[in-house]
Amino acid sequence: MLTLAHVSDIHIDDSPRSVERTRAVMRHLENLPGPLDAVIVTGDIADHGSTEEYEVARELLASRHPTVLCPGNHDSRAAFRKVLLGQDGDGPVNQVLRLDGLTVALCDSSVPGRPEGLLEEETLVWLDSVLAESSQTPVIVGMHHPAVALGIPYVDGIGLREPERLEAVLRRHPQAVAVLAGHAHTPASTWFAGRPLLVAPGVINTALIPAEARERYPVDLDLPPQIALHVFAEGRLTTHIRPIV
Template sequence: MIVIAHLSDPHIDSEQRSIERTRAVMTYLEGLPYDLDAVLVTGDIADHGLPSEYEEARRLLTSRHPVLVCPGNHDERTAFREHLLGLPAAPGPVNQVHHGPGLTLALCDSSVPGKDHGHLDDETLTWLDDVLAKATTPVLVAFHHPPVTLNMPYVDGIRMFDEQRLAELSTRHLRLRAFLAGHAHTPAATTFAGLPLLVAPGVVSTSRLPWERRAHAQDHVHLDLPPALAFHVLDADGRLTTHYRSVTV
């Protein structure tokens, strides 16, 4: 059995609120009486893409479990590489692959520098096609932006677009099991290209659904709800089950 903790959107900045909420989630994971196969963080690690924010994130996102991160629309690629991953500056998307026992995790950079919406460029799709072609284990593909509408107008306006290229690519690879995303700041489960698409809750905040009460039209988020995360469980039969948990700060 493979178990992955999936969190998203910590939006770490200089304020104690984001730091304390991220720390609470990581402390909860460290206290589990179980060794997770990975802790996946799907983007918006930093709120402003500043080196100091990534340095704080690097301290907070330390774990006995393998920690994997990909960028979101609030992240800045150069600072992300240098100050979070400890890699030299390089042009282009930050794509990474993790090979664990019985699982491959492909982390795609869906960010578009200077924009809020998402897109997988030619370099990323070529890279992903190669990862999937070489995989000998089940594969989960992760990125920040959901490639479908979630019936949340604010989020849907800045989702991943040109998603049909990803859908076409996915039909060629039978080891692909599911897509994992963040960005929406709400737990959600749907499908994309005939496969599960599982969206992690937000750490820093929770989006209001269109039918929930709000103080005014631009009141998009709950700030009083606790941070939350998902656990994805891949069993020996290749079946994926997802559980959601909130964490006390």
């Protein structure tokens, strides 16, 4: 059995709010009494993509657990890469984490300067090759942008473009067991390409669906930060949502 913490949308800026909420989440994960096999962070790490924000995020996200991260639409590839990964370059930031019995492949769905998502050809080729290399091992595929509409109009308007290209890759590889995403700031479960699509809650705030609020950008600032804990056992992923209070 493997347990994966899924953290998303910490949106570090110069306000205490983002730092305190992220610190509470990471303290919780660091102090868990049982085994945690990895921490997955699905983007929107820095609110404005600045070097200073990434330097704060790097300290906050430092963990005793293996950690894998991908950018979101608020991130800047070059600064993300430089500060969080110690690398140069501004191409897509695609990351793989190989655990004993499970591979996590995080794709860069960000489009520089744009809020919507897209998997570039380079990223789709990379994902296809990671899946081919892991043909005997289950793979969880993650990215920032959900590949389907979730019922929140302003989020759905900036979702993943051309999801059929991702679907074609996943359909070629039955060992791709689930898709993870962030971006929506709400814990949500749906399906895509015949797999579960699991959306992590946002650490910074919680988005509401139209039945819950009348505003155009309905966001609850009072709910506590939340995370998802994915348990992988016997080929099946089960998700537990936890508020961090």
